[in-house]
Amino acid sequence: xxxxxxxxxxxxxxxxxxxxxxxxxxxxxxxxxxxxxxxxxxxxxxxxxxxxxxxxxxxxxxxxxxxxxxxxxxxxxxxxxxxxxxxxxxxxxxxxxxxxxxxxxxxxxxxxxxxxxxxxxxxxxxxxxxxxxxxxxxxxxxxxxxxxxxxxxxxxxxxxxxxxxxxxxxxxxxxxxxxxxxxxxxxxxxxxxxxxxxxxxxxxxxxxxxxxxxxxxxxxxxxxxxxxxxxxxxxxxxxxxxxxxxxxxxxxxxxxxxxxxxxxxxxxxxxxxxxxxxxxxxxxxxxxxxxxxxxxxxxxxxxxxxx
Amino acid sequence: xxxxxxxxxxxxxxxxxxxxxxxxxxxxxxxxxxxxxxxxxxxxxxxxxxxxxxxxxxxxxxxxxxxxxxxxxxxxxxxxxxxxxxxxxxxxxxxxxxxxxxxxxxxxxxxxxxxxxxxxxxxxxxxxxxxxxxxxxxxxxxxxxxxxxxxxxxxxxxxxxxxxxxxxxxxxxxxxxxxxxxxxxxxxxxxxxxxxxxxxxxxxxxxxxxxxxxxxxxxxxxxxxxxxxxxxxxxxxxxxxxxxxxxxxxxxxxxxxxxxxxxxxxxxxxxxxxxxxxxxxxxxxxxxxxxxxxxxxxxxxxxxxxx
Numbered sequence: 004x005x006x007x008x009x010x011x012x013x014x015x016x017x018x019x020x021x022x023x024x025x026x027x028x029x030x031x032x033x034x035x036x037x038x039x040x041x042x043x044x045x046x047x048x049x050x051x052x053x054x055x056x057x058x059x060x061x062x063x064x065x066x067x068x069x070x071x072x073x074x075x076x077x078x079x080x081x082x083x084x085x086x087x088x089x090x091x092x093x094x095x096x097x098x099x100x101x102x103x104x105x106x107x108x109x110x111x112x113x114x115x116x117x118x119x120x121x122x123x124x125x126x127x128x129x130x131x132x133x134x135x136x137x138x139x140x141x142x143x144x145x146x147x148x149x150x151x152x153x154x155x156x157x158x159x160x161x162x163x164x165x166x167x168x169x170x171x172x173x174x175x176x177x178x179x180x181x182x183x184x185x186x187x188x189x190x191x192x193x194x195x196x197x198x199x200x201x202x203x204x205x206x207x208x209x210x211x212x213x214x215x216x217x218x219x220x221x222x223x224x225x226x227x228x229x230x231x232x233x234x235x236x237x238x239x240x241x242x243x244x245x246x247x248x249x250x251x252x253x254x255x256x257x258x259x260x261x262x263x264x265x266x267x268x269x270x271x272x273x274x275x276x277x278x279x280x281x282x283x284x285x286x287x288x289x290x291x292x293x294x295x296x297x298x299x300x301x302x303x304x305x306x307x308x309x310x
Numbered sequence: 311x312x313x314x315x316x317x318x319x320x321x322x323x324x325x326x327x328x329x330x331x332x333x334x335x336x337x338x339x340x341x342x343x344x345x346x347x348x349x350x351x352x353x354x355x356x357x358x359x360x361x362x363x364x365x366x367x368x369x370x371x372x373x374x375x376x377x378x379x380x381x382x383x384x385x386x387x388x389x390x391x392x393x394x395x396x397x398x399x400x401x402x403x404x405x406x407x408x409x410x411x412x413x414x415x416x417x418x419x420x421x422x423x424x425x426x427x428x429x430x431x432x433x434x435x436x437x438x439x440x441x442x443x444x445x446x447x448x449x450x451x452x453x454x455x456x457x458x459x460x461x462x463x464x465x466x467x468x469x470x471x472x473x474x475x476x477x478x479x480x481x482x483x484x485x486x487x488x489x490x491x492x493x494x495x496x497x498x499x500x501x502x503x504x505x506x507x508x509x510x511x512x513x514x515x516x517x518x519x520x521x522x523x524x525x526x527x528x529x530x531x532x533x534x535x536x537x538x539x540x541x542x543x544x545x546x547x548x549x550x551x552x553x554x555x556x557x558x559x560x561x562x563x564x565x566x567x568x569x570x571x572x573x574x575x576x577x578x579x580x581x582x583x584x585x586x587x588x589x590x591x592x593x594x595x596x597x598x599x600x601x602x603x604x605x606x607x608x609x610x611x612x613x614x615x616x617x
Contacts, residue, residue, distance in 0.1 A: 017324075020338075027372065031341065033337060033338050034336070064332065064333035064402070067334040106370055108397060
């Protein structure tokens with residue numbers, strides 16, 4: 004039994020040491036395990052649940068590093084293909100106090116490949132998670148749809164991160180058409196306002212964004228508003244919740260922490276709103292620390308403290 | 311009039327800050343302008359001669375950095391294509407006191423492309439330089455041959471760096487066959503003993519290596535022996551020269567410094583052996599400093615000091 008399986012990018016983040024103007028001027032970088040689906044799998048594993056990743060990396064030093072790190076975090080890596088066909092993805096990030104400039108070098112994760120055994124990983128899971136990255140090439144989209152069908156047929160809960168960015172999109176179809184294809188499978192979508200402005204050409208208000216996602220077939224929408232908290236909608240009622248954050252040291256991975264809490268809430272049987280509140284708690288805790296992967300308190304303590 | 315033109319890779323070196331076992335364990339990297347043909351062009355320009363590079367880079371932050379650096383060093387960049395088709399090459403290097411582990415991410419420089427105007431750059435030059443990197447894809451080999459023909463027809467002196475490594479080789483033909491095709495154009499080849507062991511499957515002695523290169527059609531061979539100096543052969547006579555180095559701080563770019571001195575010697579009209587001795591002096595000076603690009607004394611002072 005696997006509690007959680009991510010389908011998507013696991014990669015290397017090269018984060019600049021200096022705060023300079025423009026990535027081209029950064030002179031020194033630190034290397035980290037990265038990729039949002041991977042961060043969530045690590046967070047969930049660190050809380051004592053069984054998590055797995057389905058992805059692809061290169062047979063290169065960075066691929067070796069990724070496997071070593073994931074093994075240390077006790078994440079199941081049987082669904083990670085490592086071969087010579089492509090190189091491990093790298094994202095260079097300019098450290099910034101606002102929205103960071105990034106430059107992606109994508110290879111293996113643009114070419115996600117699935118083997119028959121990967122279907123079994125999904126069938127046995129409580130939750131299946133994927134992001135826009137897993138839709139961002141024709142091959143990835145095709146494989147995501149295959150896995151979504153298997154997940155749906157086996158009553159696996161499905162979460163989708165609509166973190167669409169034009170610079171990462173290599174798919175023939177437009178994002179709107181892909182979303183229409185995907186949404187009917189999705190139990191939880193968690194866009195930020197920023198995601199919405201990237202997805203939709205015209206600016207709309209919060210309720211309009213939420214309604215479109217529901218129209219396209221998604222069950223629950225969690226629209227995050229940064230320091231203003233989040234809005235939860237099950238298609239019948241829209242409710243606003245404040246952020247629990249008191250102290251903000253670093254926002255990296257705060258969205259991934261929210262997902263982690265939401266999914267753990269779901270695994271332990273909370274209703275969707277309570278699960279989202281546990282996500283809110285995870286996110287608030289993460290904001291106190293630097294880096295995407297950090298030592299968040301045990302979820303049982305967070306339940307007592309926040310819910 | 312251009313004194314020197316390089317055809318080949320200009321790229322980013324990411325050099326690890328830590329001395330660790332294995333590139334995968336390196337946690338922090340510094341970013342530098344790199345690529346042997348580019349280092350030579352920069353060295354020659356820093357000595358007051360006109361140098362140019364023909365190469366390809368990506369339209370990305372690292373490509374921008376390269377152009378900015380080369381402009382600062384006064385290197386002619388009209389022969390550098392920058393487009394969206396490919397990304398700027400990167401080589402990750404594990405800092406090491408022996409031979410460093412490296413991991414190349416090649417894209418733009420595997421796809422060197424030449425425009426008609428690039429032939430004019432070569433026609434106007436005193437010297438044309440290229441390396442095995444510029445032969446290491448079918449497309450690069452084809453374009454190198456075109457440029458070699460133009461150089462030969464215009465009495466441009468031709469130097470070739472046989473820095474062949476199997477890991478970088480994507481060409482359909484084997485290295486030996488490519489060398490047989492290339493050698494008749496070449497006035498100077500400067501292999502190290504290490505290069506020879508990579509090129510030839512069987513170990514041979516110094517004289518045997520030199521004779522094979524001459525048989526394949528090259529005019530002058532400079533076989534470098536590290537701390538033991540170098541051997542010069544014009545096909546009639548083989549002469550050994552000791553190294554001038556007294557102090558070794560960092561060997562990075564010592565071979566490129568040798569090339570730079572050799573070419574400057576040629577530009578100012580020294581005979582091949584004297585030019586090689588100026589190369590020996592440049593290399594000895596470079597060894598006193600850290601990094602591939604450093605402040606080597608003016609060649610006029612080096613002529614007085616060493617020759």
